[in-house]
Amino acid sequence: MSGRIVALVLLAVTAALPLASAAYVVSFTVQLLLFVILAYSWNIISGYTGYTSFGHTSFFGLGAYASTLLILHAQIAWPLAALGGGALAVAVAWPLGLVMLRLRGSFFAIGMFGLARAFEALAFGWASVTQGGTGLYLPPAYDLRPIYYLLAALAFGLVFLTYRLDNSRFGLQLLAIREDEDGAEALGVKTTRLKVRAFVLSAAAPGICGGLYATYLSFIDPPTAFSPATELTTIAMVLFGGMGTVLGPLVGAVVLSVLYEVLWARFPQIYLGMVGLAIAGVVLLMPRGVLPLAMRRGWLPHGRGALRRLASRAVPAEA
């Protein structure tokens, strides 16, 4: 019940914010929402399934380019173009997942990183379509509110989706893959199918998000679309909040985004070093992130409450 109240308050604050805030706050929140979306998406494949991806910006970048090209050449409205970006990300993620998810551990991580670099190189080299390093320009977005609301809807959608995932058999099976993939397979869990499904699911929102980001910036070029800094920031956020948890990515995205902003404003020369130290400190003190620590200490209830509720309702039969 208290969770629902918090969610409603958060929803109301998010809805009211652009109406009562300066453009700077809206712009900051747009970037925060972007990272919330990226963090939740990354959490599905890397947090739940345990396949640490260092190349999820591939889908963000593909979405950004697809959306921009749709706006420029097909004169499609930007929200629909962003959806087109998401569709392309999904279409690419499916065959890619079948191939890449044969790799495990650091091989998968490095493979995904290499893939993002390959997409970046393609965007640089395919100048007749992407304008290479010059980038593509879109008409400037004077009113950020429509982009803000779409990003907010996507972010809330992902939080809800993660909550459902966390309380579902699919989520449990992804966690089983994370813990012992061969053991899960030997017990009848269809690991390949589930991993690919999680991978595709985790690619959709970054694709849409990339499209919205291109509209927000009115510009896209290869280093922006496939930025390793975006990837690493996303990973740091999920590590900070807690991998494979419902609220971890939200906590990580909010805390680190605010920390970035505050340190950048006060110590512009050394803020990145300070953020690095803060992340290193958190990883050393709370290697599993803030939320799992809070759960272990009993400050927060453990996740996956739906199953527990079902268990309390069921009456075990006589052995």
Next chain:
Amino acid sequence: MGATPLLVVEGVVKRFGGVVAVNGATCSVAERSVTGLIGPNGSGKSTLFNCIAGVERPDAGQITFLGRRINGRSPSQICEIGLARTFQITRLFREMTVLENLVAVAHGLSDAAAVRRAQELLAMVEVGHLQHALAGTLSYGQRKLVEIARALMFAPKLLLLDEPFAGINPRLQNRILRYLERLRDRGVTLFLIDHEMRILLNICETVLAMDAGEIIAEGAPDVIRKDPRVLAAYF
């Protein structure tokens, strides 16, 4: 025995580089029977189990389960046909609760039905009170019990048990023996690896002995334990 064979293994070979772990093993397991598999360490017992369960792909030979050729199929496909297993070293999902461990491997059941079945199975092995405990916090013996319950989640026809009695005290061994007898009475066919002759004598109708990747003897437990080939393999 005369009963219908549920599982037939014919000339199975499994090599790891130059090492021949299973060398033309041939045997069968009758429906609703309890069959033991013994042999010294490194004789190929677990590799044979892995070939049957689909974890390892045999280099030669054929494995038939319920009349269907299963070698080359994935472990999850073999599970679906009705074969479940436990592991030599317990492999519970440590970060999940006991109940979640069972529900995660259920298929063809709604969440409510999966929870109900999991609770029934946990009650059967008398660890129902541990349903919300994290699997990583259980003792070794408790993990063995939960693993047996988990393997029964999809009502298998054949249960492969890899050393279910190893590393636990005699009291718990007797408890597990009692549960296995109950399963046998319910019609589950059991195929188990173990070294505990006292237990195998109690529960098995047939014992197969393996050495250097080959089945060297097959028969009733009290015959097998006196077989000179088996004694030579062990001593």
